[in-house]
Amino acid sequence: xxxxxxxxxxxxxxRNDRAAEILFLSxxxxxxxxxxxxxxxxxxxxxxxxxxxxxxxxxxxxxIIKNLVGNYGxxxxxxxxxxxxxxxxIQPFLIEYRGEIFAIAHNGNITNSRLLRKKLESQGxxxxxxxxxxxxxxxxxxxxxxxxxxxxxNALKNLKGAFSILxxxxxxxxxxxxxxxxxxxxxxRLGNSFIVASETCAFDLVGAKYLRDVEPGExxxxxxxxxxxxxxxxxxxxAHCIFEFIYFARPDSYIFTKSVYLTRxxxxxxxxxxSNLTGDIVIPVPDSGSIAAIGFSQEKKIPFELGVIRxxxxxxxxxxxxxxxxxxxxxxxxxxxxxxxxxxxIVVIEDSIVRGTTCRNRIxxxxxxxxxxxxxxITCPPIIFPCYYGIDFPSKDELIANRMTIAEIREFxxxxxxxxxxxxxxxxxxxxxxxxxxxACFTGKYPVKPDFAFNKFQWEKxxxxxx
Ligand code: SF4
Numbered sequence: 001x002x003x004x005x006x007x008x009x010x011x012x013x014x015r016n017d018r019a020a021e022i023l024f025l026s027x028x029x030x031x032x033x034x035x036x037x038x039x040x041x042x043x044x045x046x047x048x049x050x051x052x053x054x055x056x057x058x059x060x061x062x063x064i065i066k067n068l069v070g071n072y073g074x075x076x077x078x079x080x081x082x083x084x085x086x087x088x089x090i091q092p093f094l095i096e097y098r099g100e101i102f103a104i105a106h107n108g109n110i111t112n113s114r115l116l117r118k119k120l121e122s123q124g125x126x127x128x129x130x131x132x133x134x135x136x137x138x139x140x141x142x143x144x145x146x147x148x149x150x151x152x153x154n155a156l157k158n159l160k161g162a163f164s165i166l167x168x169x170x171x172x173x174x175x176x177x178x179x180x181x182x183x184x185x186x187x188x189r190l191g192n193s194f195i196v197a198s199e200t201c202a203f204d205l206v207g208a209k210y211l212r213d214v215e216p217g218e219x220x221x222x223x224x225x226x227x228x229x230x231x232x233x234x235x236x237x238x239a240h241c242i243f244e245f246i247y248f249a250r251p252d253s254y255i256f257t258k259s260v261y262l263t264r265x266x267x268x269x270x271x272x273x274x275s276n277l278t279g280d281i282v283i284p285v286p287d288s289g290s291i292a293a294i295g296f297s298q299e300k301k302i303p304f305e306l307g308v309i310r311x312x313x314x315x316x317x318x319x320x321x322x323x324x325x326x327x328x329x330x331x332x333x334x335x336x337x338x339x340x341x342x343x344x345x346i347v348v349i350e351d352s353i354v355r356g357t358t359c360r361n362r363i364x365x366x367x368x369x370x371x372x373x374x375x376x377x378i379t380c381p382p383i384i385f386p387c388y389y390g391i392d393f394p395s396k397d398e399l400i401a402n403r404m405t406i407a408e409i410r411e412f413x414x415x416x417x418x419x420x421x422x423x424x425x426x427x428x429x430x431x432x433x434x435x436x437x438x439x440a441c442f443t444g445k446y447p448v449k450p451d452f453a454f455n456k457f458q459w460e461k462x463x464x465x466x467x
Contacts, residue, residue, distance in 0.1 A: 007183065007248070007390035008091070008107040009033030009198045012074040012166040012173045014222035016193035020048075020068035023075040026195070026202035027056045032250055033107070033198060034079035037090040041103045041168055042070030049103070051076075051090040072173055072222075074166040076105035079392075088129045092168065095128075097141045102169050106133035107183045107198055108162030109390040112451035116158060136165065148172060149221060153232035156219075160448050162241075162389035164214070166196060173222045176232065180239035180447055181216030182389045182438060184255035187227075194222050199253035213257055239438040239447035243391060245430065246380050247288050247351045258431045261291055266429035267379040267421060268295025268349060275419035277375040279345035283307030285362060286334070292379045293349035302347065307340040307366070334362060342370030349377050353409070354393065356400035360413050367414065375417035380426050381442045382406070388450040393441060 009030030013022050020042045027038055038059045039051025048068045052059040056077060076091035094103035110116070113132035116139070121127065125138045139155035148169055156163075162182035167174040175196040177185050188195045190208035197203060200210045214220050217233030240256045241248075251261040271277075271292065282302050284293035287310060297304035311333055346366065353359050359376075366374055382401030387393050396402050400409055410418040423442055427434040440446045 007033060007109075007392075008079060008105075009077040009202075010074065010105040010107050010164065010166050010185075011076075011195070011197040011202050012072075012105070012168075012175060012222075013190070013193055013195045014072045014173050015224075016190065016195075017071050019070045019073045020065045022190070022195065022206050023073055024056065024060050024065050025205045026197050027075045027077050029201045029205045029250070030077055030198055031056055033248065034077035037078045037087070038076065039078075039090045039092050039105075040068055040073055040075040041092045041094060042068040042073035043101075043168065043170070044070045044072075047094075047101050047103075047168075049092070049094060051092075053087060053090070072168075072171070074103065074105045074168045074173060089131050091131070091133060092166075093129060093131065093133055093137065094168075095137050095141070100170060102137055102140065102167070104133055104136055104168070105166040106131075106136065107164045107185075107390065108178065109388060110135060110159050110163060111161030111388050111448055112159065113161075115451055133165075135159075136163070136167075140167075148174065149219065149228075149230055152176070153219060153230070156232055160451060162448075164198065171223060174219055175214045175222070176219040177214045177216050179217040179233035179236040180438070181213075181236075181256070182239060182241050182447075184240075184244060184249070185214040186254070187211045187214060187220060194227055196220070196222075199249055199255055201250045201253040204252065210254060237447070238436040240432070240436055241389060241391070242426065242430070242437040242439055243352075243380075243387075243441070246426075248391075251291050256432060256436075263429060263431060264291040264379070265295035266431075267426065268292030268297075269299040270425040270429045271349070271377045271379055271419065271421045272296045272299035274422060274425050275377055277347050277377050277417055277419050278302065279347040279373065279375055281305045281307065281340070281344055282347045282349060283340070285348060285350040286310040288351045289349040289379070292351065296347070296349050296377060300347075305340045306337065307346060307348075308334050308336050308362070310334055334365070336366050336369035336371075338369045341366055343372050345373040345375075346371050347375045347377060349379065351378070352380050352383060353378060353400060353413075354383060355398055356409065356412060363414050373416040374414075376410075376413065376415050376419075378418070378420045381420050381423050382409075383441050385441050385444045387441050388446065389438065389440075389448075391441075 011026035038056045041049040092103040092105040110132040143151040143154035145151035164183040164185040188203040188208035217236035221228040249260045282297040284290040
């Protein structure tokens, strides 16, 4: 994987005296979903918020956690896909309205945000941030309804695109998902408390039990009355982001009710079944290619070796904004094991190729370490189209598979062989029906058409696709 920005991670807990501590641990385990900033709001009779730029462990000290007094709250880790990296954009985002506090933590990308913002501004709304998430709170305070449930449902009905959200108000937390369920959101139980998080790995760390997912188009209300479910969307059609399984989610998580580990292993097995890649050893690009490489190795009966070692003390490559820095960063982060790869024919397993520059450096470093022949297996089809649902792929022109044929990519990367898993092979690896997934970045078939305030002609011209 080279230089894809991830989306965000969210967590919430209701009625637990250790609310801030549990949220801290939950966000810590969701750190892979966003490393730019972290924030927690906790409430009891009043509310306390703290957020900052950096990793969860850098933002929160034991003293800060202790001061976040409360028995319910929500938290967020962020990698911006919309809005700038300004500290103002740290979530949860909160507003005070008629003496009450409302806060929101959002994972996803609202595709009609520009139009909504323009409309709200023309009606007098004053925005404090550049985030699409702020729109939800503006819509909420303007919405009709006599309860939080009604007001929030009416607000959400204006939105298009991807949104898994946690909403915080006095003595209530609401978890809701868009009608397509693009991003994951799971509910768990911790003693007498309920916990909600993007992925179940957050539950494991605090000892909570996974109960179920918040369904697409569902709203789950946690209050002193217990847990209440409400379907707010009139039409739902699942379009889970398949990239969550390929790359984003942690392998020890369940998302969309299925094990990420087992799905990733299936991807490797299917790659082995449909490709003629072979060699003396199979090596993963750690960590994202590791589990698929095990599946590939077992299916092909080729020994699995760790031919590249990752330095875990280097930030993710895409944190570095400049291409040159990113390339240097890759060499610092991953180092080939000469004793494993020298004079060997190797099959390298990687989850995806985006720009191709990072991948090219990795192949070169394996060649420099003495690998005789290098074959590369990718556990998804070529990425040709941008994502509008919360994953920050580079522009269409920067995507290598959009500019080059597979033969040209193989040559550019300096490979002896290259195989991308087919769309069918990828979907077959999922333990859910193919119709439940969004695959737009591979196919150009967008489940929800983005509304960028440009006309249909411009949209089709920009993407060269149907939608
Ligand atoms: Fe996921 Fe790709 Fe769909 Fe974006 S376009 S939601 S990355 S599958």
